[in-house]
Amino acid sequence: MNRCLHVGLALLSLAYAGGGMAADWRMEPAASRLEFTATYQGEPAPGQFKQFDTKLRFDPARPAKSELVVTVALTSFDMGSAELNEAVRGPEWFDLARFTRAEFRSTDIKPAGADRYVARGTLILKGTQRPIEVPFRWKADGKHATMAGEIALDRTVFGVGTGEWATGDPIAVAVKVNFSVQLRPAS
């Protein structure tokens, strides 16, 4: 009985894959990057998250059935400067002693022009949940797919840079986030 069910499910999923239905994708970490750019005194102060993961169920032909989940190890951030890293760890900024993970989970993905889509969903960062939209470009060949894009976040919405830091001077309130994620079909 159980075996029959499994075989049935396997056949069903094969049928889905063959028909170009919603596909599951896994991230290739070595070829993926998640970067951010803060602005200090009008000058860019770039950084990156070295550890993050992307799980995607996505078929460009049927984006409505999709789901995107990105988890970020906040502790893996690096601004290439020991002093900046030390400052940003503290309670007024990332507060890594209390918050080690950020997560984005989509509610839907909609097409927005050729090879372009918008994932709407919720970002959880430093204990705050807010709806955000993540536009991205999608490119796929036989073996891989990449999704890349850029968003601007208001850091104060998430309590990143509290108190006197929330004024935006000398560290701007807007932070750019860039991502380029390489995916392969989940086997």
Added chain:
Amino acid sequence: MLRNTTASWGGVAKLFHWMMAALIFAQFALGWMAVSWRLSPTKLELFIWHKSIGILILLLVTLRLLWRLVNATPVLPAATPTWERYAAHASHVGLYIAMVAMPVTGWIVNSAAKIPFRVFWWFPLPAIVAPDKAVAELAKQSHFVLFIALAALLCVHVAAAWRHHAIKRTDVLTRMLPHGRTTS
């Protein structure tokens, strides 16, 4: 009387001297406050002022040295003993070295620590070394040691000027004053 003579300093050299004196004392205060302030936007602004004035001093000392090269240097009073001549020369060389090395080591700290910085909120200062924690630490220590050396040299400088004026009754101090005239 913009140019120097062998008897007295000209207006340009006096302006350089007193501007830099004021800026250096401002730097002592700003640097001390910036380092000891708790991490806050105010601390960053203190550092922006300190770094900006440091770059201004580096520019001024460059112009000042060039001006010195193309001008006569007032001579010491004829009665000055040889050891004092050597001491005066050595302390002036030391002061010039410190006035160049303080901003340069500060610039290295800022570059090695990879801190973005606009001089007087005006233009970005390029990095002169690659980001490196060890280099930043070494440059910070050098900056502090140079500060101690500069403070000590300034004590000697001021004491020697006062001694020339009050004890030896020479015009070595007055010929650097804004309206000072040489008595010889």
